[in-house]
Amino acid sequence: MPVKAIICDFGGVLTSPLMDAFVAFQDETGITLEQLGVAMVRGQEQLGAHPLFELECGRISEEAFLDLLRDGFEADLGHRPELHRFAETYMDALHPNEEMIELMREISSRHRMALLTNNVREWEPLWRAKLPVDEIFETVVDSAFVGMRKPDPEIYELTLSRLRDGGGIEPGECLFVDDTLVNCEAARELGWLAVHHTDNAASIPEIRSHLGD
Numbered sequence: 722m723p724v725k726a727i728i729c730d731f732g733g734v735l736t737s738p739l740m741d742a743f744v745a746f747q748d749e750t751g752i753t754l755e756q757l758g759v760a761m762v763r764g765q766e767q768l769g770a771h772p773l774f775e776l777e778c779g780r781i782s783e784e785a786f787l788d789l790l791r792d793g794f795e796a797d798l799g800h801r802p803e804l805h806r807f808a809e810t811y812m813d814a815l816h817p818n819e820e821m822i823e824l825m826r827e828i829s830s831r832h833r834m835a836l837l838t839n840n841v842r843e844w845e846p847l848w849r850a851k852l853p854v855d856e857i858f859e860t861v862v863d864s865a866f867v868g869m870r871k872p873d874p875e876i877y878e879l880t881l882s883r884l885r886d887g888g889g890i891e892p893g894e895c896l897f898v899d900d901t902l903v904n905c906e907a908a909r910e911l912g913w914l915a916v917h918h919t920d921n922a923a924s925i926p927e928i929r930s931h932l933g934d
Contacts, residue, residue, distance in 0.1 A: 731838040733900030736815040745814035760793025779865040872907035
C-alpha cells in the first residue's frame with residue numbers, strides 16, 4: 722500500500738534535539754536537569770497531574786506551569802527563581818534541521834502533509850518562526866489547541882480525520898516521523914507506518930525507502 726500522507730513532529734525532528742534546549746536551560750539558570758525533574762514531580766503532587774502534560778494540552782497556562790516549577794524549586798534553592806526567559810531560552814537552543822526541512826518541502830509536492838506536535842499555546846509564535854510551516858504542511862495539529870497530546874490515540878485519529886477532509890486516506894497509507902519512541906509505537910498500534918528519528922543519516926534514507934524513492 723503506497724504512502725499517501727506524511728505526519729511529522731516538530732521539535733527534535735525539524736529542529737536540533739530537544740535535549741539541547743534542556744541543557745541550555747541548565748546553563749542559563751544554574752538549575753540542574755535533576756532539580757528540574759524533582760520540581761516536575763512536586764508539581765504533579767500539587768496539581769494532581771503531570772504539569773508538562775497539562776501545559777501541552779492547554780489545560781494550564783504557561784505562567785501557571787512556571788509557578789508550579791517555582792514552588793518545586795524553592796525547597797532546593799532557598800528562593801523562587803524568576804524563570805521569566807524560560808520559553809526564549811528553550812526555543813533559542815533549537816535550531817532548524819535544514820536537511821529534514823528540505824526533505825519535507827520536496828515530498829510535499831506529491832504527498833499530503835501534516836505537522837503533529839506536542840507544544841505550548843503561548844509558544845506558537847516562537848516555534849512557527851523557525852520554519853516555513855504553512856508552506857510545507859496543509860494542516861497543523863498542536864496539542865495545546867486540541868486538548869490532547871501524543872501518544873494519546875485520539876490526537877492521531879484527529880490528524881487523520883483532518884487529512885481525510887481532502888480525500889480518503891487509510892491508516893496504512895500514513896507515515897509518521899517522530900523523535901520519541903513511545904509516540905512511534907502509538908502510531909504503529911493504529912496501523913500507521915512510523916520512523917523513529919534519531920539522526921538524519923538513519924532517518925532520511927528510511928523515510929525515502931517507505932516512499933519508494
